[in-house]
Structures are given as C-alpha cells and as structure tokens.
Amino acid sequence: MTADPVDVGLLDAFAAGDATAFPTLVERHGDLVFSVCLRILGDRDLALDATQETFLTLFRRAGSFRRESKLSTWLYRVAVNASVDIDRRRRRHLTAVLPEGHDPPDPAAADELAAVELRPALEEALAAIPVELRAAVVLVDALDLGLAEAADILGVPVGTVKSRVFRARRHLARLLGDPPGNRGGPRRRPMEER
Amino acid sequence: MTGHAHDLDLVAGLAGGLLDPAEEEEALRLVTSCDVCRHEYGVQQRIREGLAALPPPALTETERETIVSAARRRRSLRPGPILAAAAAVVVVAVGITAALDGDGSEAAPVVDLGDVTAVELAAELDRLVAEEAGGEETTAFLEERAEPEAAGASAEPDTESAGGAEEEAPPPEPPCEAPPGSTVTVLAVVDGRELVAFVSPDGAVLLDAGTCAPVSPP
Numbered sequence: 001m002t003a004d005p006v007d008v009g010l011l012d013a014f015a016a017g018d019a020t021a022f023p024t025l026v027e028r029h030g031d032l033v034f035s036v037c038l039r040i041l042g043d044r045d046l047a048l049d050a051t052q053e054t055f056l057t058l059f060r061r062a063g064s065f066r067r068e069s070k071l072s073t074w075l076y077r078v079a080v081n082a083s084v085d086i087d088r089r090r091r092r093h094l095t096a097v098l099p100e101g102h103d104p105p106d107p108a109a110a111d112e113l114a115a116v117e118l119r120p121a122l123e124e125a126l127a128a129i130p131v132e133l134r135a136a137v138v139l140v141d142a143l144d145l146g147l148a149e150a151a152d153i154l155g156v157p158v159g160t161v162k163s164r165v166f167r168a169r170r171h172l173a174r175l176l177g178d179p180p181g182n183r184g185g186p187r188r189r190p191m192e193e194r
Numbered sequence: 195m196t197g198h199a200h201d202l203d204l205v206a207g208l209a210g211g212l213l214d215p216a217e218e219e220e221a222l223r224l225v226t227s228c229d230v231c232r233h234e235y236g237v238q239q240r241i242r243e244g245l246a247a248l249p250p251p252a253l254t255e256t257e258r259e260t261i262v263s264a265a266r267r268r269r270s271l272r273p274g275p276i277l278a279a280a281a282a283v284v285v286v287a288v289g290i291t292a293a294l295d296g297d298g299s300e301a302a303p304v305v306d307l308g309d310v311t312a313v314e315l316a317a318e319l320d321r322l323v324a325e326e327a328g329g330e331e332t333t334a335f336l337e338e339r340a341e342p343e344a345a346g347a348s349a350e351p352d353t354e355s356a357g358g359a360e361e362e363a364p365p366p367e368p369p370c371e372a373p374p375g376s377t378v379t380v381l382a383v384v385d386g387r388e389l390v391a392f393v394s395p396d397g398a399v400l401l402d403a404g405t406c407a408p409v410s411p412p
Contacts, residue, residue: 023262031252038251049313059265122244141245166206169241
C-alpha cells in the first residue's frame with residue numbers, strides 16, 4: 001500500500017512552498033475525511049472541527065508522512081482519533097444524553113433499512129453505540145474500506161475490527177428494534193446500551 | 195443460543211464478504227441449516243446495506259475554504275509577534291515550562307493558544323488538567339498535536355523554530371489575577387473573544403480576559 005503519486009507530488013509541492021498544494025489536498029480528501037468525522041460524531045459542526053483538526057495536523061506534519069502508506073489512510077487515522085476524542089469530551093460534558101423512556105422504533109423498521117426515510121433512525125442509532133464500535137462499522141460498512149486498512153487506521157488487529165463491526169451491527173439492529181439471533185425471543189429495550 | 199456464539203460471528207462475516215473461502219463455505223452451510231444463523235445473517239446484511247446506502251456527506255465550498263484558511267491562520271496568526279507564538283508552541287510541545295519573574299522566582303507558566311475553536315480550547319484544558327493531576331489523559335490525537343514542534347519534523351514553509359526565537363520571547367502577561375492553587379495559565383481567543391483559563395489539578399477556571407468575569411466552559 002503506497003501513497004498515490006498525485007498525493008506525493010502535492011506533498012512535495014507543499015513542502016516546497018507551493019500555496020496551491022494544500023487547498024488541492026483538501027479538495028482531494030476533504031469530503032472523505034469529513035464523512036468519517038460526521039459518521040462518527042453525528043453532528044456537522046463537530047465534524048467540521050474534527051476535519052479542521054485533521055487537515056491542521058496534515059499542514060503541520062506533511063513532512064513526516066511516510067510515503068509507503070496511503071495518505072488517505074493516514075488522514076483517516078487522524079480523523080478517527082480527532083473524532084473519538086471530541087466524542088468522548090462531548091459525552092463527558094453532557095448532562096442529559098437521552099430522555100428517559102425513549103420509545104423503541106417500529107420493529108418492522110429493520111426490514112427496510114435502505115429506505116430513505118429510515119436513514120435518520122439509523123444515523124441516530126449509530127450515534128448511540130460505543131464510539132469504538134461506531135468507528136469500526138463506519139470505516140468498513142459506510143466507507144467500504146477493507147478490514148486491513150480499517151485495522152491500520154484504528155491501530156488494532158484485523159480480528160478486532162471484525163469483532164467490532166459485528167458487534168456494532170448487532171447494537172444497531174437492537175436499537176432499531178430487531179434483536180439479532182433472537183427472532184421470537186424477548187426483545188431488549190432499545191437504546192439501553194449506551 | 196450460547197452455543198451459536200462463535201457460529202454467529204462466522205455468519206456475520208458473510209455480510210460484506212469478510213470471510214476467506216473456507217469460512218464462507220461453512221457460514222453458508224450454517225445459514226441454510228440454522229434459523230438463528232439465517233436471522234443473524236439477515237440482520238447483519240440489512241445493517242450493512244443501510245450503512246452503505248447512507249448518502250456521503252460533502253463539504254461545502256465555504257467549509258473547504260474555512261479549513262484551508264484555518265490551517266494557515268493557525269500557522270501565521272498566533273497572537274503577538276511570531277516569536278512569542280513560537281515560544282508558546284514550544285511550551286505546549288515539551289510540557290509546561292515555568293517562566294521566571296523579574297526577581298527570578300518561579301511563576302505559573304503561560305500557554306498562549308491564539309485563535310482556537312471552543313472544542314480545541316476544551317481539549318487543551320482537559321489535557322492540561324489531566325497533566326497537572328498527574329494522569330495520562332492525552333490521547334493519540336493530542337499527542338499528534340503536541341509532538342511535531344518538539345520533533346522538528348515539519349515541512350511547512352514558515353518554520354516556527356527558526357533562530358532560537360523561543361528563548362528570546364517574554365511570556366505573555368495574564369490579564370486577570372490567578373486564583374490560589376492554579377499552576378498553569380492559558381490564553382486563547384474563541385470567536386474573537388479573549389479568554390483566560392487558570393488550570394489546577396482540580397480543574398480549570400475560565401474567565402473573560404477583558405472583564406475577568408467567569409464564563410461557561412466551551
């Protein structure tokens with residue numbers, strides 16, 4: 001996995017003082033970095049903060065980027081760290097995260113997850129699962145990255161990524177009212193596993 | 195149900211093609227022969243498809259420009275002369291270094307963050323409080339932030355450490371009186387508002403730098 005030659009050229013130009021190189025790097029990678037941050041944080045303003053921190057880190061550390069790895073992987077790693085950090089801080093400062101007695105969604109919803117009108121429910125559920133699981137499932141399922149790249153980004157073994165992805169999907173299914181592997185059994189109260 | 199624990203992970207891997215060929219064959223056998231496994235596969239597949247179908251968010255042109263200008267501003271517009279900015283950064287990078295008063299007595303160090311977002315200020319205060327309390331709160335992300343200047347591994351055209359300037363710059367003056375027990379003073383500008391924070395192992399007190407009145411934490 002080596003860096004894209006275009007990215008290498010832009011980094012070299014940036015190091016040489018080319019003022020157009022950095023905006024071009026933001027143009028090339030900004031949306032995907034923002035996508036990672038927004039899926040993890042579920043809040044556009046916070047995601048913008050995390051995206052800004054990510055590119056500020058690139059701005060300061062472009063010279064130390066190792067060319068044998070993909071720039072996008074390096075950016076995702078910084079973006080995930082920034083987002084997880086912001087998420088933890090936000091949760092520490094929140095006094096009331098969810099109202100008591102949050103109503104479970106319609107159980108039939110899980111059968112129609114791809115429907116556009118259910119996206120907010122899925123996004124809400126995504127925001128409610130533990131951030132380590134959220135980061136893994138965002139990288140693998142929402143961004144369609146391979147397990148190896150996700151493991152590299154998260155700094156954990158591939159097996160751990162797999163486990164987190166499976167657990168994340170089960171959490172999400174439960175929150176959407178469809179307990180995995182338990183059809184017909186007692187239904188857990190959604191949103192209980194924060 | 196518990197006997198299916200391992201098998202369910204195998205089945206879960208079918209969704210998204212996360213299995214090698216041998217595992218996939220076994221998982222398919224389970225899905226076709228076991229109701230619980232089949233249900234598990236359906237759940238995993240639906241969640242995966244739902245996540246993959248989420249519309250990819252995109253930055254607006256204005257947001258993209260903000261990101262670019264913020265990076266440049268953080269580099270070039272730290273408050274005070276650039277030499278003072280370099281000093282502040284070095285203080286953050288290498289840990290808190292006490293300044294010396296005119297009489298040579300040790301004073302609480304001052305960290306000048308310059309223009310930051312509320313989130314960035316909160317992060318830095320969290321980190322400093324944890325550090326003063328002797329904990330290891332710093333995350334990988336914050337280490338990323340603190341490391342480069344110390345390592346000198348920067349490729350930016352306007353290198354901050356040139357000329358050994360950090361030794362020449364006087365520490366910024368805190369605009370408000372520090373409460374007893376504070377060990378670090380932080381100066382920052384958030385949304386154009388100048389703030390001062392006094393950090394102790396017990397927490398941080400945030401004041402408006404103009405009025406010295408307490409303000410809510412960001």
